[in-house]
Amino acid sequence: MSARKEPVSRRERPAKPALSRRWIVDTAVQIMRTEGLEKVTMRRLAQELDTGPASLYVYVANTAALHAAVLDALLGEVDLSGRGGGDGWRDQLSAVLTSYTLVLFEHPQLARSALVARPSGENYLRLVERILDLLAHSGAPRTQVAWGVDKLLLDATATAAEQSTHEHDPTSGEDWDATVRALRSVDEATHPAIAAHMPDLIDGAVRDRMRWSFDVLVNGITQTPVPDRAD
């Protein structure tokens, strides 16, 4: 006779907030931070939000869109100021891209999804705007600048995506080990070039390679004219 359940159950937990895209994405980010992106599934997320998976489809088109939203949220952490290096556009650009890469390094799986589902959120637009502006200060022709932004972001994203040897990452670094082993154990007779370049092929601190990649791209972008348009 005592069990009227309505008010009791309502007070049992800290008041389930109304569903909203905002709340859904925030919760997804939280799950990613604590358990990794592979746990950011519709079902797991629904469970966390105390509802069924079907309910999420009112706010999110599918899993890919969900991951894209999580990525954009994370891009809010990129430091766009360019502080850290010198005052020139080049140092500032380097600092912004380094910040972008480091943010993705924390979540290589997200970098991979960035390669699949191109982001289009406000934080992504802010990032593109900033890089474009800095690169334009190089004085390079407009098209080179426009195409160059793409190259810089693609390189940084792909570098992060590759860097899967990470704690929260289940698909960790044994593939890279396999590649290293394969390159090391190569027969000098059949693969002379590999043997000849061997230590360097595998060596090099990530930081050094990142810095060099940046210089390679900026030098190339500013100095290489776009080809004559094919038909």
Add this chain to the structure above:
Amino acid sequence: MSARKEPVSRRERPAKPALSRRWIVDTAVQIMRTEGLEKVTMRRLAQELDTGPASLYVYVANTAALHAAVLDALLGEVDLSGRGGGDGWRDQLSAVLTSYTLVLFEHPQLARSALVARPSGENYLRLVERILDLLAHSGAPRTQVAWGVDKLLLDATATAAEQSTHEHDPTSGEDWDATVRALRSVDEATHPAIAAHMPDLIDGAVRDRMRWSFDVLVNGITQTPVPDRAD
């Protein structure tokens, strides 16, 4: 009384071949060609091989390894000759990388898995050997050549991975559409640089961009010295 099933059932289908890594990978390639990589699952593959999924684990460590094996098989199709352009190392290198990129363009999903699980099969080694050899003809310092190969392959792979607007691909091009829409509808007041570079940011034939990317990288790689090693 007539139904002795042993010999009959043995003749019912064209004699199930014994399981082997070779046979498994070949069948996987065939499924990918006809149904796309997303159908290359342990279960689907087992079904095709007329066995249970557990049996495959004798030959293949997991799904990622399976996809890596499929990728290496596909790399056998890359034309390493370098025919098509001129005779110089640069034209030949361009031809080899174009061939690599085009092979991956047929299967963008495979390109993505190449970014995650670094390949290490014999076809991959052959490809690296060839690119290394060609790039070494530039006369650039050893370390630049070694690191440069990585950049060239990474750029080609990432470019292919992005290019997901493809027939067999379920996760098709609506994300790119969303990005284009976002870039187009940007407010000139808040994102002046995007507005200023707008047509070029999105335009450009894939071929033109590929050619330009190659030139950017080769110019950058051959002209940019590696930084002093940090500690």
Add this chain to the structure above:
DNA sequence: ACCTGAACACCGTTCAAGT
């Protein structure tokens, strides 16, 4: 050594039905 059945622990997405 190789192969298997069966189980465990998950997925994404849809849809008719409810409020």
Add this chain to the structure above:
DNA sequence: ACCTGAACACCGTTCAAGT
């Protein structure tokens, strides 16, 4: 309009048991 239960059609991987 928003939310839900239930279902459909899948997954990867392990493990004890068999040959």
